[in-house]
Amino acid sequence: VRLTAAHQSLAFSRRMLLVGGAQVALGGLLVGRLGYLAVSQNEYYKLQAEDNRVQLIIVPPRRGWIVDRHNKPIAINRSDFRIDLIPEQVEDPKRTLQVLAQLLELGPDEVDRIIREMKAARGYKPVQVAENVPYERYAAVTVRLPELPGVQPMRGFSRFYPAGPAVGHLVGYVGAASAAEYEKEKNPLLITPGFKIGKEGLEETLEQRLRGQPGGQRVELTARGKLVRELEPKPDRSGNTVQLSIDAELQEFAARRLGEESGSCVVLDCMTGDILAMVSMPAYDPNSFSDGIGRTEWRLLSEDLRKPLLNKVLNSLYPPGSTIKPMNAIALQAAGIDPAETIHCPGGYALGNRFFRCLGRHGTVNMRRAIAKSCNTYFYAMGNRVGYDRIAPFARQLGLGQKFDLPVVSQSFGTVPDSKWKLARYQKNPKLIERPDWTASDTLNASIGQGWLILNPLQLAVMAGRIASGRDIQPRLLGAHQRPAPLLGLPPEHLDATRGGMWEVVNGDGTAGASRLPLDGIEMCGKTGTAQVRRITGGQRGQSGDWRYRDHGLFVFFAPYVNPRYAGAVVIEHGLGGARAAAPVAKDVLTFLYDRDKAMASLGALETQWGGTLAERNARRSEAVAAAAAAALAQNRV
């Protein structure tokens, strides 16, 4: 076909139609897209624009208080002074920092940190210069504010624990959020200067209840962070107050009574399970953590042999020694042993050709006498007769080896061994255990609280409490409860026989006769225990020599004998024996519950001996730490 100009003109018209059509289609697409963005996505983009425009300068909420069962404060907030800096508003960063460093006596490390944070800050976010500023320095900065644009003197709040180290392990402490914690939560509140989160203990586990809702100044900002105008401020909401089951005064007394020992003391309400006191000593002062702990203090704490950073109530495990004999008594009766049946103790028990020693020659003993005198021979013989597999269930029923439902960061729950446990453990790692089957000597060791059996002090306190009330108490830290726990279902006569033995330990001619309560009509019942720190080798029996290898002293108790109300456990590490080291603490703590003056008098005498009250000794220690820190700093500078 010959193509002519006419053909060409026709083709042009056709193609023009196509091009015009394409243009209309694209135009339609543009209008459609515009409609989609502006109409159907309008809400979403409105929100985004608002997010851009309005920023919140966060004011951290006040942290909720922690109070005891009588609403006495355990953790509160003290107002303090702080200095912040808004990088965007600073005109001459170098000079401003020079002036601030001089007025606030900032070290070079601090100045470096501020410069770093100023560089990283976006928009209107403030950078902390200093917190806990003494009033005179705060005032010095305030006076010079006109020449320091961007510097913000603020009233802040810092956490304060009136009882100091006495509540250290219980409540933990607060501190600025770490980078990892911020990554996890992505909450801008966490990186707000002056905001602290719970780092340990109840402060950590109750974080969400204590934190509150941040408020702040709402401002309109440009993309570069320049303030355009201030909008309606958003009020903050303080965190909730949390009531504990703890009796703050008892807690503090117990802490002071433990003195310089490394140990722990737990007191429970044996009807409800409320934990009235839970003390581990020595303890760090949570107040020094809430201001940011120094390197020297941290080093001293972590190198201390008495482990002030370890909560010995929950995270230390001990062989319970003779303290579990009352539990054995209940198990033996359930297995059909008559408490009146007697065993002759010649100073030990022969198993095959091995002789298991007793602490003395107790002659003829029944169950009550065996508890009172802590006769190993009786429990060897009876334990061997019924077998440990019939004892272990009662150990568990009474709380041993149990992990309790508590708002704590961690608890070690130890082991209640039996044949099944041993087999499983052997199958898991045969190298650790000689043989898979449960032997009679395993039973004998477990019967006197040695061998595989290891427990924490809280479990011992719960055991004492369950024997005292016969109730299935669960230890509780939050709130004050009145309703007694349900009964365990143990036969009352079994409990009575056991409790009788524990009465005789203190009030008869038993092992803890020296720790009778100095009170009329109120008697303490208990059981002493001594736990070996290492195997008896040669002549050394853990009763002398290096402190680190001395035996632990343990004591479980309840009071009064009639209608028991309180129960607990005391463990004194390397205290040589339960009667000698632990029972006197229990005596004084119980005395405090009934007669404060008498208890304070006896504590006063002791504290004079130790060189001052806990607060005084703590203050002296802080001074020493400060001196050591200064010395370390001086050394570094040289």
Add this chain to the structure above:
Amino acid sequence: MILSAIIPQPLAKLPWRLIFLVAGIAGIGIITLFSAAGGSMQPWAAKQGLTFLFFLTVAIGMSWIRESTIKSLVFPAYAAIVVMLVVVEVMGFVGKGAQRWLDLGFIRLQPSEFMKPCIVLVLARFYELLPAGAIRQWRAIWPAALLIGVPWFLILVQPDLGTATMVLLSGLTVMFLAGLPMWLFLGGGGVIAAALPIVYSMMHEYQRKRVLTFLDPESDPLGAGYHITQSKIAIGSGGIWGKGYLQGSQSHLDYLPEGHTDFVFATMVEEWGLVGGILLILAFAAVVRWGMNVARNARSRFAQLSAAGLTATIFFYVTINLMMVMGLAPVVGVPLPLVSWGGSAVMTIMICLGILMALERQQRTKSTLS
């Protein structure tokens, strides 16, 4: 009418509808630039107004140029612009850096801007000279491909992806209208689709990043995707009626980058809403319709092809910018003509319109050239 009797003949013969349309669009631009400067004629609105008036005058002046004059100037102009593109490239190479303009002392010339109308005119002239019977032959394709390809490559390596794309699209539109076989375009489209990965691998890092963030702007909301994200927020938050004049938070608080240049449409729509946006699109559509009618009524092949091609240039200018601003195309740096701040785009558009007015005037005059 009395009025038409009073108005002098040359003035009455101007295409007033088009001039009002264009002035209206430029007016929207000036109003928006006034807002983008935080409610001030400085630094953009006043200067933009003067630039527009200057180039409008130039365009009206151009409308008296005869078609034959245009035809005679096309090839020399094309050659001159290609030379300038090469010079710019060499200078950039010597000066160690990307450069897009020639500094003549009193004015900075951006040769790639001139290439946008010129590529259309040179192709129109080429197809006019080509015998009607040759349109299905190889010689209808390769000279045209070369005419497009050389400046396209020179502009692409500047690098200016936006302008290169526009030169290519305008040129292809003329080839399409010239009546080249349909299979060429369908097949070419297929080949391009297949070649995209190769092109991608040859791109500059920043261009690649733009493509990637165009496909998923939220993947990098503070980095390269920031422009698109903020632009969509500005447009979307305006709603149907807009936030009100001078009330746009995105533009006034600087969250919208380039709110007075490439993203001026977002600034405008944030304050005037869907209604304002559609109004502006319709105004541009009317300009394009007017240009297409000029092409339809043209009597010579050169007039047909160049009118349609120049209209296509205007169309692509607007469409690529709007697609970019609304997240339908990658950010390639194409301003919205007559509205965005800057003289180059105004100049290009007014050159296109000036030639279109010249062609339209000659349709109405009695004397025919054929």
